[in-house]
Amino acid sequence: MKAASAKNRPVIVVGAGIAGLATALRLAPLPVVVLTAGRLRENTSTAWAQGGIAAAMAGDDAPALHQADTEAAGVDLVDRAVARAVTEAAPACLDHLAALGVPFDRGADGVLAMGLEGAHSRHRVAHVGGDGSGAAILNSLIKAVGATPSIQVRERAAVEGLITASGRVQGVRVADTDLTGRAVVLATGGLSGLYADTTNPLGAAGRGLAMAARAGAAIADAEFVQFHPTAMAVGRDPMPLATEALRGEGATLVNRAGEPLMADTPGGDLAARDIIARRIHAALEAGDGVYLDGRSAIGDAFPSRYPAVTAACQRAGIDPARARIPVRPAAHYHMGGVAVDGSGRTTVEGLWACGEVAGSGLHGANRLASNSLLEGLAFARWIAEDIAGQTDVHRARTDDPGRTGTFSGMGASTWIRDCMSDYVGVVRSAAGLDRAIEALTPVAFDVQHRQADPALAGLFVATAAQRRTESRGGHLRDDCPQTRSPAPARASLTLADLAHSGSVPGVIDRTARALA
Known part of the structure; x- marks a missing residue:
């Protein structure tokens, strides 16, 4: 194969949420193939995102303040260079979306209406339709992709694994067919679907992370899972989300007696x-109830200001203007992921990662609200620039390549979700983490098992949580409640690290045999 024809091979983007579609658009006019397991708009966390995009655009704000809030929320584990780059890029990201037709909420003067959310020191969150930001942004991106001739979208194309040769990712395997490309970008989302209580699509079960790990990629900050405090406890799976913007407008958390919980x-x-x-978890464990009360602060404005929240409440027989909303924490976001540098490159040649699947260091131990969609947009540009600037474009291998990954259907099984919630949830302990590791390991290393990838993703979280013997951000150990100062460094793990950890009796022998 000639070098010229190698350069004409497409960039393969796995995932069709904001990270995947934004990357595809930024790559134009390079040929791109976007693969999505379902139909467009299906099974992507972007479409469910009620929060907006944080950007320092108000007169009293600045990227440096946004960066400071990001670092404070991340509890001393944020990569400062990444935080600086992302927060400085944020205004341009909003301008880019506006140019694509995203109808951001604006005041009568035409200026963006910036909301206030948790741990932000300024009003800096741009929304669409109050709580419909994700769906609106996704619609605009899909329209733009459809109008871009260099982008081909393949729906119902579940990626079964990565194709590797000579230490480099060469492509992906889809329905027993090998698709090779000049680069592969993972934009597969997170792993909150591994938990019994989740606000994410159930397909968000860590398959992208697992595929990357099986190809040799390092996984960073895996222990840090964000549990959104105000998922609606209304008997639905996944759980509807009561957006943080409600509290930004004055809604309060109260206990069963109506007393303020966070005063x-x-x-x-x-x-x-x-x-x-x-705090909510502790109250629930003590037998109390916790509710979000927006009756006074929002009242009759609920339907117009927060239509998605109102609809979810009405389906449960609740009028949020007249009654309190029962809430409890649910897995919402993974701060960790496939380790990447400032250009989105993983530790394996030929493989990039963007969005929630990536562990960029932006979020540290706890993500600042409305920084997730922003991260996907910012890194989409940098990844596209990096791939476009590659001068050494490798030709497809003609020998028999290796393949990684397993096909596990659309979600994690009930036993994995229960295991993760019981032992790797809001509160963790050494004993519980040992139980999780022992249960997950045999399945994670049995590549013929349909649940191998979700089990492996969960195993990364549990093992990293076992190794971090302190409490910080989204990682709480009741047997190690202190937060160390200075903070222990960010940590990464590989598949080989899991196989040879020997942290649970019997595990090392089984996993070593699986890797042999």
Whole structure:
């Protein structure tokens, strides 16, 4: 194969949420193939996102303040260079979306209406339709992709694994067919679907992370899972989300007796998510109930200001203008992921990662509200620039390549979700983490098992949580409640690390045999 024809091979983007579609658009006019397991708009967390995009655009704000809030929320584990780059890029990201036709909420003067969310020191969150930001942004991106001739979208194309040769990712395997490309970008989302209580699509089960790990990629900050404090406890799976913007407008968290839950906590109802989730979890464990009360602050404006929240409440027989909304924490976001540098490159040649699947260091131990969609947009540009600037474009291998990954259907099984919630949830302990590791390991290393990838993703979280013997951000150990100072460094793990950890009796022998 000639070098010229190698350069004409497409960039393969796995995933069709904001990270995947934004990357595809930024790559134009390079040929791109976007693969999505379902139909467009299906099974993507972007479409469900009620929060907006944070950007320092108001007169009293600045990227440096946004960066400071990001670092404070991340509890001393944020990569400062990444935080600086992302927060400085944020205004341009909003301008880019506006140019694509995203109808951001604006005041009568035409200026963006910026909302206030937890742990932000300024009003800096741009929304669409109050709580419909994700769906509106996704619609605009899909329209733009459809108008871009260099982008081909393949729906119902579940990626079964990565194709590797000579230490480089060469492509992906879809329905027993090999698709090779000049680069592969993972934009597969997170792993909150591994938990029994989740606000994410159930297909968000860590398959992208697992595929990357099986190809040799390092996984960073895996222990840090964000549990959104105000998922609606209305008997639905996944759980509907009561957006943080409600508390930004004055809604309060109260116990069963109607007493304020967060009154004695710095930041109150707008404290960082990990702090509020812990408080709610403790109240529920003590037998109390926790509710979000927006009757006074929002009242009859609920349907017009927050139509998605109102609809979810009405389906449960609740009128949020007249009644309190029962809430509890639910897995919402993974701060960790496939380790990447400032250009989105993983530790394996030929493989990039964007969005929630990536562990960029932006979020540290706890994500600042409305920084997730922003991260996907910012890194989409940098990844596209990096791939477009590659001068050494490798030709497809003609020998028999290796293939990684397993096909596990659309979600994690009930036993994995229960295991993760019981032992790797809001509160963790050494004993519980040992149980999770022992249960997950045999399945994670049995590549013929349909649940191997979700089990492996969960195993990364549990093992990293076992190794971090302190409490920080989204990682709470009741047997190690202290937060160390200075903070222990960010940590990464590989598949080989899991196989040879020997942290649970019997595990090392089984996993070593699986890797042999």
